[in-house]
Amino acid sequence: MNLQQQILDLGRRARKAARDLAKLSSEQKNAALLAMADEIMASQEAILAANEKDLKRADALSPATIDRLKLNVERITAMAGGVRQVVALADPVGKVVREWARPNGIRISKMRVAIGVIGIVYESRPNVTTDAAVLCTKAGNATILRGGSESIHSNLAIVEALQRGAAKGGLPADSILLIADTDREAIKHLAELDGYVDLIIPRGGHALIEAVINVARVPVIKHSDGVCIVYVDKEADLDMALEIVTNAKTQRPAVCNAIETVLIHGEVATPFLQKLALRMEEKKVELRADARAFTQLSALEYTRLRRASEADWSTEFLDLVLAVGVVDSPSRAIEHIERFGSHHSDCIVTRNARTAEQFLRDVDSATVYWNASTRFTDGGEFGFGAEIGISTDRLHARGPMALEELTSYKYVIRGDGQIRT
Amino acid sequence: MNLQQQILDLGRRARKAARDLAKLSSEQKNAALLAMADEIMASQEAILAANEKDLKRADALSPATIDRLKLNVERITAMAGGVRQVVALADPVGKVVREWARPNGIRISKMRVAIGVIGIVYESRPNVTTDAAVLCTKAGNATILRGGSESIHSNLAIVEALQRGAAKGGLPADSILLIADTDREAIKHLAELDGYVDLIIPRGGHALIEAVINVARVPVIKHSDGVCIVYVDKEADLDMALEIVTNAKTQRPAVCNAIETVLIHGEVATPFLQKLALRMEEKKVELRADARAFTQLSALEYTRLRRASEADWSTEFLDLVLAVGVVDSPSRAIEHIERFGSHHSDCIVTRNARTAEQFLRDVDSATVYWNASTRFTDGGEFGFGAEIGISTDRLHARGPMALEELTSYKYVIRGDGQIRT
Numbered sequence: 001m002n003l004q005q006q007i008l009d010l011g012r013r014a015r016k017a018a019r020d021l022a023k024l025s026s027e028q029k030n031a032a033l034l035a036m037a038d039e040i041m042a043s044q045e046a047i048l049a050a051n052e053k054d055l056k057r058a059d060a061l062s063p064a065t066i067d068r069l070k071l072n073v074e075r076i077t078a079m080a081g082g083v084r085q086v087v088a089l090a091d092p093v094g095k096v097v098r099e100w101a102r103p104n105g106i107r108i109s110k111m112r113v114a115i116g117v118i119g120i121v122y123e124s125r126p127n128v129t130t131d132a133a134v135l136c137t138k139a140g141n142a143t144i145l146r147g148g149s150e151s152i153h154s155n156l157a158i159v160e161a162l163q164r165g166a167a168k169g170g171l172p173a174d175s176i177l178l179i180a181d182t183d184r185e186a187i188k189h190l191a192e193l194d195g196y197v198d199l200i201i202p203r204g205g206h207a208l209i210e211a212v213i214n215v216a217r218v219p220v221i222k223h224s225d226g227v228c229i230v231y232v233d234k235e236a237d238l239d240m241a242l243e244i245v246t247n248a249k250t251q252r253p254a255v256c257n258a259i260e261t262v263l264i265h266g267e268v269a270t271p272f273l274q275k276l277a278l279r280m281e282e283k284k285v286e287l288r289a290d291a292r293a294f295t296q297l298s299a300l301e302y303t304r305l306r307r308a309s310e311a312d313w314s315t316e317f318l319d320l321v322l323a324v325g326v327v328d329s330p331s332r333a334i335e336h337i338e339r340f341g342s343h344h345s346d347c348i349v350t351r352n353a354r355t356a357e358q359f360l361r362d363v364d365s366a367t368v369y370w371n372a373s374t375r376f377t378d379g380g381e382f383g384f385g386a387e388i389g390i391s392t393d394r395l396h397a398r399g400p401m402a403l404e405e406l407t408s409y410k411y412v413i414r415g416d417g418q419i420r421t
Numbered sequence: 422m423n424l425q426q427q428i429l430d431l432g433r434r435a436r437k438a439a440r441d442l443a444k445l446s447s448e449q450k451n452a453a454l455l456a457m458a459d460e461i462m463a464s465q466e467a468i469l470a471a472n473e474k475d476l477k478r479a480d481a482l483s484p485a486t487i488d489r490l491k492l493n494v495e496r497i498t499a500m501a502g503g504v505r506q507v508v509a510l511a512d513p514v515g516k517v518v519r520e521w522a523r524p525n526g527i528r529i530s531k532m533r534v535a536i537g538v539i540g541i542v543y544e545s546r547p548n549v550t551t552d553a554a555v556l557c558t559k560a561g562n563a564t565i566l567r568g569g570s571e572s573i574h575s576n577l578a579i580v581e582a583l584q585r586g587a588a589k590g591g592l593p594a595d596s597i598l599l600i601a602d603t604d605r606e607a608i609k610h611l612a613e614l615d616g617y618v619d620l621i622i623p624r625g626g627h628a629l630i631e632a633v634i635n636v637a638r639v640p641v642i643k644h645s646d647g648v649c650i651v652y653v654d655k656e657a658d659l660d661m662a663l664e665i666v667t668n669a670k671t672q673r674p675a676v677c678n679a680i681e682t683v684l685i686h687g688e689v690a691t692p693f694l695q696k697l698a699l700r701m702e703e704k705k706v707e708l709r710a711d712a713r714a715f716t717q718l719s720a721l722e723y724t725r726l727r728r729a730s731e732a733d734w735s736t737e738f739l740d741l742v743l744a745v746g747v748v749d750s751p752s753r754a755i756e757h758i759e760r761f762g763s764h765h766s767d768c769i770v771t772r773n774a775r776t777a778e779q780f781l782r783d784v785d786s787a788t789v790y791w792n793a794s795t796r797f798t799d800g801g802e803f804g805f806g807a808e809i810g811i812s813t814d815r816l817h818a819r820g821p822m823a824l825e826e827l828t829s830y831k832y833v834i835r836g837d838g839q840i841r842t
Contacts, residue, residue: 247840372836396817415793419668
């Protein structure tokens, strides 16, 4: 079989599994998930040995990538623990979302059902393999995984453990499949499989997402960049603003809900930049400033200072770099966010409720904050228990995407002989 | 400007309009809708003259197409009436779907917002022009319309009236745009405009839908075929079954929620086929029968009788043609439906609640019926007030797609300085 035929074969097998998976009870799915967690723990040695192979090939990679790639007993235990957490989550499938009757007497129920077959295309971190497979399974979907080539051995070992657990737990064969071929053409063939694959979720950088949407015939929900912005209003509590900016920039700079830009109202620019310079110096953050901020930060003798280029305002630095701008009104801040932001997570810090409500209404982002860190854009922090990622799309799922977003729905209609006249 | 540049220009203008449209109050949108209805009535003569031009070119078309295309005073009045009905519908934008607090004190609201720019690609019927534009507008979206070449003059005249009304009613310029170029390449350029177009809804035949999904970089919600099926169980009230089959097949055979196949349990095949033959003969319906049904219908000397081919079971006849099969259990009926149906609207007729519930659970279609005609799959019949069409996809919207399905959502989060630890 050539690669295209192999992917088609995976699609067919997943489709068949999906039909049976969709009908399983919560108890059946939970039993299988527990068996999968057990098998991950039982397969620790095999998984670590496989991971070792990936790491040997990873010499050319950055320390950050190696850190994402590396597994140890603690991380494998956390993986298994994550699976058990999903057991505790409510099963969305079969839930009646709404129910009503029509004047002619027919009763309509809108009920959640599985989506079917979900393709997950991702990079580096091997824990995505379990997270994605387990959430898809709980929502009654078959999963086709396509991880990065740098973690292929780890992913193969993890999927083998998951498949053994799934078999012991009574899931249909082929409920969880992995594309073992690391050729990028495989993504193309997967994305063309309408009729077999119902949804593809690409999680990763620009090139990966382009590779999917350029060719996809299948619906796609993108998990793309976060260029997130905090606006410090003239009526902000400046100490609160400083804590929020510090948290959103430095707690974990490489994630999508970290901020890239802070905008400061002109009337508070001097006192806020003083506080910010002290704190950012301490955190070793490079500042890229617009003309007004640059003048003040130069006067403060900030060491890691550059002038912001036009491109900086729309760049996801994923690092200890922060663009700093001064604006003269909340409206200007909103304009900046709409123009340069990625509509992921944006925040206003202010004491003025009216200004805040204008911002919350007019900023068109998946998550808009008033006086809280953008780092809360996360399925766990939202109370969803777990997430498959953060959708940067507007259709079906926007923002943190969890079990409910991994379902579709159907209408069930009960009558007693009604016909349309 | 070449065609691609023209479409890009439309996309840019629509994007700009969408930003302002999304912020309008219900009152502002309703005022504009009423002005649009008035302008349609005031432009009757121009619309009829344009329609006359389309009809002159339509000699080569089928009588059914000409009927769909033809406008008269009554139809134009109905169009304007349809617009006024949308004014009365609740505005989904700004509605808080769910609201909760987290242990750290942040309060999260999930709020409906407009999607943005929606492209509607459709065929023949000019009334889709108003229906689509008006529903998109009410949900705060900018609309780019692309009707069929056969109705181009009518569509242009209707859109001019809508645009005049929109301007008088205070909508942003470019809220409603029409692609005047009937070159099919225009669809390609539209479907590639990610960043400017947020969603494309193709409504029409297989070729039209393929033309969109083959090239789309933009999310698509397909409005495709309906191969709908009624299963008459051995415990069916046969008179009820006859009325449901008659209604679902003959009341309006050219629509997507009409049925194409009836499956009959072997134990009631003889009495049901007798009733069916009489009624279908009267309604001039051609029957395409499997081996067992053919034997019986031949014995009954049914005049419009053919043997069903394999292809017939998955064909949307859109005409007075009905495939007839005999099955030996509800499970066989479900298997047939899953294999040959299009997962649109399917029905079981039975008195047995257990059999019915099995069918309702296991048939994976957008709408599944127990003892009611499949013709109720319709936004109006569901109580949604109006519909933009029937989604045959599983993501974002499935089945009748109305105002709510023309929205996205965002999360609004209010805190008092929370940061993530």
